[in-house]
Amino acid sequence: MLQAHGPALAQGNNGRDDNSNESDSEEPGGSGPSGGSGNGNIYAQVEIVWDETRNGPGGDGGAVSPVSDWEPPPCWYGPAYHPGKFEELARRVWFTMVHDPDGRDIASDFMDKYSGGKPYHDFNRDKAGEGYWWDDFYDKNRVNDPAIFDCMEPWFWVDTGDPPPVEYENAVTPEVLAELAYDRLRLPRDEATLRPAAANQKVNLPTWVWLDEGTFRPVSVSASIPEIGIEATTTARPVGLHIDPGTNDAELYPENGVCRIDDDGSIGTPYAPGRSEETPPCGLTYLRSTESTGPYELTATVTWEISWTGTGQTDPVRLPDGVFDATTEVEVAEIQTVVR
Structure with a gap:
């Protein structure tokens, strides 16, 4: 199973609260990511959909070992939130920052970045249905691999249909999906x-x-x-x-x-x-x-x-x-x- 984590693990998993009792309101303008209030987590995420019906036998099969030192990406960036969901998440992170005397300047910069026009306006709520906020993900089976921390850039926006920014190594593409699927071959x-x-x-x-x-x-x-x-x-x-x-x-x-x-x-x-x-x-x-x-x-x-x-x-x-x-x-x- 694949887990998501935020770009600032030291700040409490980006403010996510898996025990939240808040409702999961639907963001207008699109089908929306999967998940939601069923598990008490209002920060529903887009997930990779897997089809393993043509894979090898389950318990009797073995994972493939690459002949070289190549390995699938330990972490990657992918679409995660509609604007409304992202705003809820971002405000929780901001709330944590402003209650930390050493973090108030960071909190101001944080809010300027995502809501104050430097560069994003109002968490991109006016672009609901036109794209997603992207987050970083990692394979929980490699949780002890330091390489999972290679993907720790802050959240960023990608319009639907546009390629992810080239500076984000392992931003999910068809090729990255293929490499992740390699790890699931049996x-x-x-x-x-x-x-x-x-x-x-x-x-x-x-x-x-x-x-x-x-x-x-x-x-x-x-x-x-x-x-x-x-x-x-x-x-x-x-x-x-x-x-x-x-x-x-x-x-x-x-x-x-x-x-x-x-x-x-x-x-x-x-x-x-x-x-x-x-x-x-x-x-x-x-x-x-x-x-x-x-x-x-x-x-x-x-x-x-x-x-x-x-x-x-x-x-x-x-x-x-x-x-x-x-x-x-x-x-x-x-x-x-x-x-x-």
Whole structure:
């Protein structure tokens, strides 16, 4: 869940009072943001609308890990309030300031800025229905990340249909929505099938590795802010499986250890009786037993190509690839021979 916070956390969360009993009067001139008096918070906010119906499985899925040090924005600016709602909020902040002897000059500057024409007049009430006051937001799952404080600029106004000011890094755009959706992608969690099984590996005996068809299909998450008419869809497509045997004493098939993903979502070829001496299209052969070393950790890593489309962007735009892996402990024994 995503939380909003104001540009001056030290001043009591911008004067918001989640226990307020005041009514949530509707601002004329527009449909208005969601929320309101149902939870006692009169400062109803515009929220990102998420569509995760084409995402991966919930509890069985895993978050994607970017292959680089790239990460989605920890905070961003987005539309939040109609003028009437914003005035209520701003006056609460001002009230807190004027009752602080050290804050009275700041309070005067604050009111001049938002109501006295420097640069805004009367909280932009005459522009009701023509735009929104924008606030800063952060992902509450990263509440301990200092980067969430990168978005601490004071509230600002954006007319509907206009792009946000360029000086506000991470001001929400279709691209920023796509990056936020990246963080919500959930990838299938499924271990590869091994023949022989992980607990029954033999030295110099080829091991077949495969995943059944349909296991790896594209997944996507869409995000939109209907109030300002922008949306984006981020899609992850599986492109390959990399096998790491957990030891240098192994041969890989293919030699680089990368097995391609077929169009039906399968990887490799299932083992069939009588093929134990064949070279598998996807697999490996262990060359040394684990008797003296303990089990090897075989890691199967699926790479996902991730891109987005959205408002004003019909051709897919690449985002950093993501990976998701599963590790299996493998016991390898020497093949016993009988001498007659």
